[in-house]
Amino acid sequence: MSSRIYLSSPHMGTLERRYVEDAFASNWIAPLGPHVDAFQEEFARCVGSPHALALSSGTAALHLALQLVGVGPGDDVLVSTLTFSASVNPIRYLGASPVFIDSERTSWNMDPALLEEELATRARAGRLPRAVIVVHLYGQSADLDPLLAACDRYGVPVVEDAAEALGSSYKGRAPGTFGRVGIYSFNGNKILTTSGGGMLVSSDGELIQHALKLATQARDAAPHYQHSEIGYNYRLSNVLAAIGRGQLLVLEDRVLARRANHAFYAKAFADLPGIAFMPEAPWGRHTRWLTTLTIDPEAFGADRETVRTALEKENIEARPVWKPMHLQPVFASFDRRRGSVSEELFERGLCLPSGSNLTSQELERVVEVVRAVARNPVRRTGS
Structure with missing residues (x-):
């Protein structure tokens, strides 16, 4: 069998090794040290935030962010439903309850009109949420201006989950730097990785x-x-921060490589009916951290799961779009405002291999399998 093509594998270079060797030579192995300090400063400069704090994971950063804006037992927190569970779990860590908000189709992120409706309804009932978590999905910013304006009207702090959106932009600025506090992830599959790690950013120095x-x-x-x-024991080690410093220096190269992957797929599938890629919203740059598309089974001749399993048979990793949180068994009892858009995106959505280290031959392998399914459709019942 051909070697496995992963969805988004780590992409290491020589700079990371040089910084790590320095950490070993200096014996700074603990969760503090010169590379931690430098990584925080360099990252803050990269995203345009006055303050940054390196942590053990994006989830740890979100947990602290919510606690620092006052979330506690019995509170409600509004959050995007189309996301990974790590965006929601910290709400429960603090004894609060998530309220899920559906997506809009331009960016697949939180729908500002639905957020406004939910806030207005809760204001009339005297039960405003303690915070709103806006998630920036798959390398693209949510439409922040109307989201922030709605939260401003009701005095609700915004926490930005930019775990998937480092390198993207919203009207010339980095998502994650607009709200009261923002978080990023450096998990192994992210556009910048430290193996495991995260960053908390804010303009509020006392909060940091x-x-x-x-x-x-x-x-x-x-x-x-x-x-x-x-x-908590949430600090990032000096060794992992050293990796992050090397990764940060090539961030723009990694973004351009992922955008090139998307362009390759878009051209290769341009003549296939029923395939639509996640749009690039007009307000900023999409990094295409993951190239994500939807498949209309009637037009394409097969559904998303048929395509995914065909890729898996050829040792190629692909994944469905995030299953909405309101459909997850662990969160099924919590409130939501609509959900049909995110449900449809999950039903039809597929993430293709998108790593910045993919070769042209690997991209061709992915394309060949998808096109073969289109030529020889195998219909499934259900999904």
Whole structure:
């Protein structure tokens, strides 16, 4: 069998190794050190945020973000339904309840009109949410201006989950830097990876300082170990920060490579009926972290799952679009505002191999399988 083509594998170079060797040579292996400090400064400069804090994961960053904007037991938090569960789990960590908001079709992200409706309804009932989490999916920013304006009207803080959107833009600025606080992920499949890691950013320096304290077991300023609040072990190691510094230097190259993958697929499938790619919204740059499309089974001749399994048989990894959170068993009891758009995107959506290290031969293998399914449709019942 041919070697496996992964959805989004890590892409390492020589710069990362040089920084890691420096970390070993200096014996800075702990979750602090010069590479952590430098990575935070360089990342903040990259996204245009005054302050950044390197953490062990994007989930850890989101957990701290929600706690720092005041989310606690009994609160409600509005959040995109079309996302990964890591966008929602920290809400439950804090004893709060998610309320799911459907997507709009231009960017596949949170629908500003539905958010406005939900906030207005809750304001009349005297039950405004404690926060809103806006998720930026697959390398594309949500339409932030109307989302932020709606939250502003009701005094609700915005937390941006930009885990998938590093390198993208919204009207010339980086998503993740518009709300009260933003988070990024450096998981192994992300456009920039530290193996595992994340970043918390904010224009509020005091918030970042408090986050730093909480992330280091909430140790008080004392010569002995003293704690006046509950903390966590959420800091990023100096070794992983060294990897991140090397990755950050080639971020633009990685974005351009992924956008080139998308352009390759778009050209290769241009004549196939029933295939529609995730749009690039007019308000900014889509990194195409993942090249994502929908398949109309009537027009194409086969459904999304037939295409995915055909790729898997050829040792090619592809995945359905995120299953909406309101359809997940663990979150089925929570409120939502609509959901038909995200449900349709899940039903028809497929993520194709998108790594910045894909070769032209690997891209051709993916195209060949998809085109073969279109030529020889095998219909399935259900999905």
